[in-house]
Ligand SMILES: Nc1ncnc2c1ncn2[C@@H]1O[C@H](COP(=O)(O)OP(=O)(O)OP(=O)(O)O)[C@@H](O)[C@H]1O
């Protein structure tokens with residue numbers, strides 16, 4: 067029987083969420099989320115604090131299971147996978163989590179070697195060479211023998227990047243990879259995320275608050291608010307957007323669709339001074 071031409075085969079996205087939802091108990095955090103990430107793409111997820119970005123990343127990473135809709139990675143529906151199959155798929159994902167730390171009692175070398183030793187049967191000599199290549203890629207081969215306590219924050223982040231890509235993942239998930247970095251380290255980390263993604267031929271999903279760095283770096287952006295995707299587009303589309311939410315984010319306005327004030331009764335009703343005296 068003739069085989070279909072490779073070029074006519076449908077392209078399977080690395081990540082596809084279809085109407086995905088998630089609740090922590092009664093707290094419905096995400097509803098009706100549609101999101102697609104293709105091989106080669108770096109995609110940013112932005113949104114205000116508490117909007118559900120980390121939750122969304124954990125759904126993609128298979129640490130949480132959607133309670134509505136579907137989450138597919140490399141064409142596999144995470145909701146239908148056995149624990150073993152999910153574990154096998156998660157080995158093909160690299161993760162750099164919010165507040166994710168290095169093992170402080172291990173050297174830089176051993177930190178990067180950890181996933182290789184844990185998840186493969188590769189001989190020690192090969193692991194040695196792979197670790198040095200990953201450290202070379204992030205510019206820290208010379209720091210292999212140091213302990214995390216001897217690194218700057220920016221260096222530690224780069225070691226965490228090398229560890230996240232140690233197994234040559236098909237998908238890398240980053241939760242606030244730029245948090246706490248000075249502008250130079252931030253720029254280096256951003257370029258590394260792009261370079262590692264392109265060198266691996268992988269896909270990357272990055273939660274970040276840094277609008278301008280990510281608009282220079284990524285292929286596509288999703289904005290999360292009120293439990294759903296409120297806007298999405300290429301950086302060019304996002305920069306040109308008239309959507310008030312996107313505008314508030316891109317122009318760093320303190321008040322807008324995302325209010326400055328946490329919901330509260332009017333201030334005057336709570337003060338003990340007579341109303342006329344409230345400045
Ligand atoms: N383990 C948990 N159990 C219960 N509720 C949780 C849990 N983790 C998060 N939440 C709630 O889910 C909502 C979304 O949290 P999430 O951490 O996904 O937000 P986020 O967008 O990543 O915020 P930030 O920008 O501050 O990191 C919040 O209301 C939070 O209180």
Ligand SMILES: [Mg+2]
Pocket residue numbers: 119120121164241
């Ligand atoms: Mg978060």
